Amino acid sequence: MRVEDIIYFSPNxxxxxxxxxxxxxxxxxxxxxxxxxxxxxAEKLTDExxxxxxxxxxxxxxxxxxxxxxxxxxxxxxxxFCSELPSIKKLDNKxxxxxxxxxxxxxxxxxxxxxxxxxxxxxxxVVKDLFISGEGNSMINPTTMVNETRxxxxxxVAEIKESKEKMYHFKNKCKQHFEKEILALGD
Numbered sequence: 764m765r766v767e768d769i770i771y772f773s774p775n776x777x778x779x780x781x782x783x784x785x786x787x788x789x790x791x792x793x794x795x796x797x798x799x800x801x802x803x804x805a806e807k808l809t810d811e812x813x814x815x816x817x818x819x820x821x822x823x824x825x826x827x828x829x830x831x832x833x834x835x836x837x838x839x840x841x842x843x844f845c846s847e848l849p850s851i852k853k854l855d856n857k858x859x860x861x862x863x864x865x866x867x868x869x870x871x872x873x874x875x876x877x878x879x880x881x882x883x884x885x886x887x888x889v890v891k892d893l894f895i896s897g898e899g900n901s902m903i904n905p906t907t908m909v910n911e912t913r914x915x916x917x918x919x920v921a922e923i924k925e926s927k928e929k930m931y932h933f934k935n936k937c938k939q940h941f942e943k944e945i946l947a948l949g950d
Contacts, residue, residue: 770948772941774799779948783938786930790920793937797828797916805909811888817905818886821912822871828912831936832919842867847918848911850893862894865901 772778773796782788801824808817822841829840845851845863854862865884873881880886883900893907923929 770944772796778941778945781941781945783934783942783945786934787924789934789937790924790930793831793933794920797824801827802909802913802916805905808905814886814888814905818870818880818903818908819874821905821908822874824916825912826871826875828916828919830940831933832916832923834932841871844915847915848893848908849914850907850911862896865896866894866903869901870903 770778772781773792775795776792781792801820805817805820805824808814808820825841825844829844830837833840833843835843842863845866846859851859851862865882869881869884873879873884885900885902886905887902888904888906890902890904891907893904893911895902923933
């Protein structure tokens with residue numbers, strides 16, 4: 764994100780000074796990016812007509828987090844992340860897979876590829892649960908999704924911090940995505 768002549772990796776970290784070799788500092792900047800560009804802005808969207816925008820922002824956050832934290836092909840990253848959301852994780856395997864499929868196919872893919880939620884899906888504040896579905900439709904409470912995404916995100920952060928192998932892969936993924944930008948900005 765550019766502010767005047769400075770490109771920021773996150774609200775508190777300037778891209779040219781990002782150290783891709785220091786896993787702890789890199790994780791600190793990554794957390795700041797997820798919180799500052801996705802989760803906290805999503806929390807500010809509280810009007811009933813903001814539910815759609817809040818949902819789009821949180822699904823984008825899940826895609827972004829999954830890219831760096833989940834080592835599988837892109838089509839399965841959001842499914843893997845959503846399977847770890849507390850409301851979904853407590854379900855039996857069949858129902859968990861059904862809900863994750865709807866979130867991925869109708870919400871994430873619908874929004875990314877068509878700019879709409881498919882099959883009458885909606886982001887709404889009136890339901891308390893994360894996910895409710897009925898006869899051919901579904902509803903997601905985006906506030907619950909923000910909260911559960913944050914919990915799941917920090918679970919992954921802890922796992923990466925505790926594992927040298929996972930930290931190595933996290934740093935490499937960051938290098939793949941940001942090293943050229945950092946080098947170009949250093950010139």
